[in-house]
Amino acid sequence: MRRRLLLTLAAASAALPAAHRQVVAQTPRADARLPVTASFSILGDMVREVGGGRVAIRSIAGPEADPHLFQPRPSDVQAIQEARLVVRNGLAFEPWFDRLIRSAGYAGPVVTTTDGVQPRGMENHEHGHDHGDGVTRRRQHYVPPRQVADPHCWQDLRLGQAYVRSIASGLAAADPAGADLYRRNADAYLQRLAALDGWVRAQIATVPPARRKVVTSHDALGYFGDAYGVRFLPAQGIMPEGQPSAAQVAALIRQVRAEGITAVFLDAPGSAPVLRRLAEEAGVRVSGRLYADALSPPDGPAPNYEAMFRHNVGLLVPAMRGNA
Numbered sequence: 328m329r330r331r332l333l334l335t336l337a338a339a340s341a342a343l344p345a346a347h348r349q350v351v352a353q354t355p356r357a358d359a360r361l362p363v364t365a366s367f368s369i370l371g372d373m374v375r376e377v378g379g380g381r382v383a384i385r386s387i388a389g390p391e392a393d394p395h396l397f398q399p400r401p402s403d404v405q406a407i408q409e410a411r412l413v414v415r416n417g418l419a420f421e422p423w424f425d426r427l428i429r430s431a432g433y434a435g436p437v438v439t440t441t442d443g444v445q446p447r448g449m450e451n452h453e454h455g456h457d458h459g460d461g462v463t464r465r466r467q468h469y470v471p472p473r474q475v476a477d478p479h480c481w482q483d484l485r486l487g488q489a490y491v492r493s494i495a496s497g498l499a500a501a502d503p504a505g506a507d508l509y510r511r512n513a514d515a516y517l518q519r520l521a522a523l524d525g526w527v528r529a530q531i532a533t534v535p536p537a538r539r540k541v542v543t544s545h546d547a548l549g550y551f552g553d554a555y556g557v558r559f560l561p562a563q564g565i566m567p568e569g570q571p572s573a574a575q576v577a578a579l580i581r582q583v584r585a586e587g588i589t590a591v592f593l594d595a596p597g598s599a600p601v602l603r604r605l606a607e608e609a610g611v612r613v614s615g616r617l618y619a620d621a622l623s624p625p626d627g628p629a630p631n632y633e634a635m636f637r638h639n640v641g642l643l644v645p646a647m648r649g650n651a
């Protein structure tokens with residue numbers, strides 16, 4: 328139906344002189360919603376919550392797509408060109424998306440959801456510190472700052488709330504007529520996320536502190552760990568590239584055995600072989616699949632940001648206790 332209408336318009340415009348063709352091209356589309364393009368599925372879901380029916384959201388890296396390694400299609404350029412607002416995570420999470428913005432020649436507004444967020448692990452450890460006696464000494468053991476900032480800030484629901492506030496401001500600036508709606512939607516969503524944050528804390532509190540240790544495929548849950556008091560031991564770094572070395576895997580296996588860790592989780596579709604081998608050699612089983620960097624399809628266990636936390640925590644708590 329829509330396609331037929333476009334073809335009819337194209338045929339009509341081809342029959343008109345150039346001056347009239349311009350008028351046809353500027354006629355508002357049947358879809359009057361604000362076109363917004365987000366880099367990956369989790370940001371797209373947040374935009375959908377805040378934008379409601381006023382926004383037509385497109386996520387370039389969709390459900391089950393790994394945003395680290397995503398390869399855009401030529402048609403994705405059009406999704407940027409047609410957008411009136413673009414939403415990205417930043418902190419070098421999606422360099423392919425920044426290249427897409429450039430090749431699309433997009434000059435409209437861009438929301439970077441990590442603007443104003445202090446990335447974890449990037450504090451400068453080199454400075455001296457006070458031991459309480461007024462004397463500042465050099466730290467005994469130098470801890471080098473991370474080489475790269477951890478971009479997975481949405482895994483802390485309080486930082487997720489900061490994302491939602493940035494998105495609401497960006498939508499209101501791009502579409503002032505919808506500002507009241509965006510604020511109301513954002514307020515309701517922020518309240519739900521704050522309640523979910525409390526639920527996550529209450530759930531984690533049921534696990535004895537010594538058992539709050541989890542092996543994952545890549546370092547995607549560091550913010551979750553910092554926020555909710557869980558120690559994550561990732562087989563791979565912040566970027567899930569290449570394979571961990573045999574020595575790294577052996578060290579992790581020793582640690583799983585020595586500390587009696589029972590929670591071993593996949594966090595990306597491509598990470599299965601190394602994790603399965605690790606679990607087998609450590610004498611534990613893979614506890615399941617966490618959603619870290621992408622949502623599931625609508626009929627899966629993590630179709631939106633809130634469901635992702637309920638799914639992950641629902642798997643993590645029994646697995647950490649050892650009775651998964």
Ligand SMILES: [Zn+2]
Nearest residue numbers: 395547565620
């Ligand atoms: Zn990741």
